[in-house]
Amino acid sequence: MGTSRAAKAPATRKWNAVIGTLKAPERNANAVLNVAFSVALNTLPSIGPVSAPIVFGVSEGLRFAIDVRESGLDSAARREAIRISEQFVVPSISSGLWDVVSSKIDPQYLDSPFGRLAELAFKKTMNQVMSKGAEALVKETE
Amino acid sequence: MTTTKVDAEKNLREFLGRHGKDGFLRLLLTNYLFELAMYYLHSDKNPPAVKEDTGYRFYVDGRERVYKPEAIERFKLDLRKECEKKALLIIENLKTMQVIEKLDADFMTDPKVTELVGKAFESLTQKT
Numbered sequence: 001m002g003t004s005r006a007a008k009a010p011a012t013r014k015w016n017a018v019i020g021t022l023k024a025p026e027r028n029a030n031a032v033l034n035v036a037f038s039v040a041l042n043t044l045p046s047i048g049p050v051s052a053p054i055v056f057g058v059s060e061g062l063r064f065a066i067d068v069r070e071s072g073l074d075s076a077a078r079r080e081a082i083r084i085s086e087q088f089v090v091p092s093i094s095s096g097l098w099d100v101v102s103s104k105i106d107p108q109y110l111d112s113p114f115g116r117l118a119e120l121a122f123k124k125t126m127n128q129v130m131s132k133g134a135e136a137l138v139k140e141t142e
Numbered sequence: 143m144t145t146t147k148v149d150a151e152k153n154l155r156e157f158l159g160r161h162g163k164d165g166f167l168r169l170l171l172t173n174y175l176f177e178l179a180m181y182y183l184h185s186d187k188n189p190p191a192v193k194e195d196t197g198y199r200f201y202v203d204g205r206e207r208v209y210k211p212e213a214i215e216r217f218k219l220d221l222r223k224e225c226e227k228k229a230l231l232i233i234e235n236l237k238t239m240q241v242i243e244k245l246d247a248d249f250m251t252d253p254k255v256t257e258l259v260g261k262a263f264e265s266l267t268q269k270t
Contacts, residue, residue: 009185009192019194023204029220038267040182051263054174062166062246065154073151090145121174131145133153134160137169
């Protein structure tokens with residue numbers, strides 16, 4: 001079985017420790033994640049490329065949510081020049097908001113794998129919050 | 143059923159009212175860290191340092207038996223819970239650094255704040 005479209009593993013022998021945790025007879029998510037993040041992130045020159053795209057998303061998402069609370073959805077969307085589709089209300093807002101986020105991020109971060117992962121997570125989060133309300137967090141943490 | 147504009151607005155207000163800024167941050171960071179984990183845990187070989195792919199080992203155990211779908215789903219749920227622990231640690235760091243209250247402003251233009259945010263994310267490599 002191959003995963004030819006996947007990204008290459010970090011170029012360090014330490015990554016074999018991650019494979020070891022995945023192969024363990026009783027594999028443990030805590031061990032897998034701790035080792036994977038520790039090895040992978042320590043191969044990067046800095047944490048900036050990982051943190052920057054999502055932090056811009058946090059900022060824009062929060063600002064929009066607070067604006068909606070204070071002045072309503074139509075007004076908040078107008079302020080950000082987001083066009084809301086009548087048929088696909090939630091995805092059109094999430095997508096429009098990400099366009100705002102992406103206009104602020106350095107293209108070298110935006111076009112990186114971390115930029116694409118941040119986009120996925122951002123749109124998913126906005127979709128969850130706007131379609132499920134308070135339950136979005138309750139359901140995800142159950 | 144499609145969510146209307148009225149529902150979307152009501153849901154956003156309800157979410158912020160119940161969980162606040164922290165809740166939004168917790169959900170978004172957990173979602174991001176989970177995507178990051180899936181990305182790395184589905185990576186391919188990289189010889190000569192790495193001769194096995196984690197994308198294979200995610201689904202096949204050390205004795206070459208394919209995990210049952212429910213075991214894979216359970217493992218993903220466990221990973222998500224671990225991601226949430228890391229998200230909470232980042233939030234704790236952002237609070238200690240007094241950055242959290244600036245998150246809804248254009249704070250990333252301030253290099254000092256950018257540096258603090260980077261430091262908060264460095265906790266990702268710590269054991270949780």
